[in-house]
Amino acid sequence: MRFGNHKTVGQDPNYFSLLEAMNADGCVVCRLADRQLERIIDSLRYERIDDYEIRRKIHQSGGFCREHALRILEQGDPLLHAIIYSRLFEQKVETLRSGEDIASRRSSSDGRKRFGAREGLRAPNGSECLICEGLRELEDRVLPLIPMFYDCDETFRKAFDERGHLCVPHLEAVFSKSKPDASPNGILSAQIRKYDQLARHLREIERKFDYRYCNETSCEDEKKAWRLAVALWTGC
Incomplete structure (x- = not known):
């Protein structure tokens, strides 16, 4: 089956990546994003942090968002953190001494929000975290393909x-x-059916917590429905 610029579906590497991601629980795009996140962090740890342009981009954007900073922290790599944060704190000292940073925070109408936001104390210029940028590029590449693969390829649709x-x-x-x-x-129709089924499994969990039905056995889908619900609602 062909699509787009006459490329065969099976020739697109994203096709096989999506099929493989279906073997894990949760959203297929989230699973691909998890793998991409691991690859980016590994590349930073073992090679890319030595690239001047990569370091410059990290420092110009104010480091990583809070979520990804914590994920990198879990790797326990003192050298990587020293390389990244030494320059960030040097930059912060320079701006604090000049008074520019405090003045810009006070004059900003959303200053309080920026200090407490999920992205943490990052550069106020709106630059994306390097990892966020990589994950956004993945989503931009993969998301348009999913409805095309679903409509054009029986194997993908069945999976x-x-x-x-x-x-x-x-x-x-x-x-x-x-x-x-x-x-x-x-x-959309396929996912509506899945959301509806998930809601029914969750209702069964509720029902079986009632003492009148607590002796009924739960199926495997019901047992994992509450965790799946969080993952599918939030995209985690």
């Missing part, structure tokens, strides 16, 4: 119907990322 998922954030993103010649209606 998704049996074991694939899209979290709510990524399902909504499919609509904004879809190409004009690829309707998201097929993948």
Whole structure:
């Protein structure tokens, strides 16, 4: 089956990546993002942090967002952190001494929000965290392909119907990322069925906590439904 610029579906590496991601629980795009995150962190630890342009980009953007800074911290790499944060704190000392940083925070109407936001104390210029940028590029590449693969390829469609998922954030993103010649209606209908089934499993969990039904056995899908619900609602 061909799509787009006459490329065969099976020739697209993203096709196989998505199929493989369906073997794990949760949203297929989130699973790909997890793997991409691991690759980026590994590349920083073992080679890319020696690249001057990479270090400059990290420092100019004010480091990493809070979520990704904590993920890197989990790796326990003192040298990597010394390279990154020595320059960040040198920059902070320079701006604090000049008074520019405090003045800009006071004059900003959203200064309080920026200090307490999820991204942490990053540069106020709006630059993306290096890892956030890499994950956004992955999403921009993969999301438009999902409805195309689903409509054009029976193997992909069957695999998704049996074991694939899209979290709510990524399902909504499919609509904004879809190409004009690829309707998201097929993948939408499939995911609506899955959300409906998940809601029914969750209702069964509620029901079986009632003492009148607590002796009933829960199926495997019910046992993992509450964790899956969090993953699919939040995109984690």
